[in-house]
Amino acid sequence: SQQGEEDPQALSIQEGENATMNCSYKTSINNLQWYRQNSGRGLVHLILIRSNEREKHSGRLRVTLDTSKKSSSLLITASRAADTASYFCATDFTGGGNKLTFGTGTQLKVEL
């Protein structure tokens, strides 16, 4: 399977701390995206990073991409209770037929 693997599977932190989630994949990509899912609801797109980019920021989110290691990380700074959700990486593989392959997700819990 070319599905991305996310690490850790679950993460629990205190409000105000930073949260880091990692995604590894197996083959070359056109782009990698991160999504958030609140419990039982639809996924919401957070950020997209292209294969020729190394870092991207959006508000409190910072995404890095290392194509040599086939890995990406999502950093949420100064986390809030409202950040509690599952986070998924999704990859658009080169030659993958123009579709996304989702990882298994990281469940983040931010406690007050």
Place this chain on the structure above:
Amino acid sequence: DADVTQTPRNRITKTGKRIMLECSQTKGHDRMYWYRQDPGLGLRLIYYSFDVKDINKGEISDGYSVSRQAQAKFSLSLESAIPNQTALYFCATSEDRFIEQFFGPGTRLTVL
């Protein structure tokens, strides 16, 4: 995302029944997707369509069929439902391959 709607939101059915899940979008996107989500497995692609005349199988199409009735409508059918099709089903749309996907709220399907 209110621009992508799914009906029904919840459905309980029995083994062997035919069931249809419907997806409508007002975003004007050509590309539409059907995914299923099982605990611990992330999202897996069932079928996708890049325009009204284009239908493609995804990772797990067996036991499912789709119909793209119009640009705005993409339906998923289970011809003869079985218990291991119990899952959360999501419809998504996108404008093109480099842009994020927009997800509907999901349909929780239980097959008894």
